[in-house]
Amino acid sequence: MASIAKDIDVRKFYEAIVNFDDSEEAQDFYYQVMDTPTGRKNKSGSDETVRDRVLKAxxxxxxxxxxxxxxxxxxxxxxxxxxxxxxxxxxxxxxxxWYRMKYHFPVIDDDNYDRFAALVLADMNSGPLHEAALNDGDTLVVGEADPLHMTARQRQNQKVKSITLPTGGAQ
Structure with a gap:
């Protein structure tokens, strides 16, 4: 998210997403960040927001x-x-x-899909996923829709994308 918006405290943003349902302050911060212009223009010529960049990433x-x-x-x-x-x-x-964190996202719909996408990216930059990548070498894997019903061969043949994470965690 460092390239999405320079002045955002990604850790605070991550915590706002996780605490979204419990805190009006978290909701306000989340919306403030997501509506922040990035300084770029969309194809239509309008100002691009952090929300746009998150969904593109x-x-x-x-x-x-x-x-x-x-x-x-x-x-x-x-x-x-x-x-x-x-x-x-x-x-x-x-x-x-399992990443989805059903506690926070039992259903993904028009009201929260951008928040889920933001959570994934913020976590990759400053949350537990970031820590797991740095400390344990774990990565975020895109698996099959139902990994419980995959064969061992299917699990071994999954596509794995390497994503480089910044080492600072704050950006």
Missing amino acids: YAMLFCEEAGLEPGEKAGVDEVADTADRLYIGGAGYDPEH
Whole structure:
């Protein structure tokens, strides 16, 4: 998210997303960040926001099968289709490291798909996923839609994308 907006405290943003349902202050901070202009223009000529950049980054990293063009934003369907497929670890399946965090996102819909995408990216930059990558070498893996029903061969043949995380955690 460092390239999305320079002046955002990503750790505070991550915590605002996690505490979104419990705190009006967290909600206010989340919306303030997501509506912040990035200083770039969209294809239509309007000001691009952090929300736009988050959805473009999410699409680039996790929505390969959706057939989105480079620079196109992930929509609710693309985010919902990939949300159940993100888990932390290697090319196997470890149910203890399922990423979706159903506690926060039991359903992904028009009201929260951008918040889920922002959570994933903020976590990669300053949350527990960031720590797991730095300390344990774990990564965020896009797996099958239902890893419990995958064969060992399917788990071994999953596509794994390497993503470089900044070492500071604050940006």
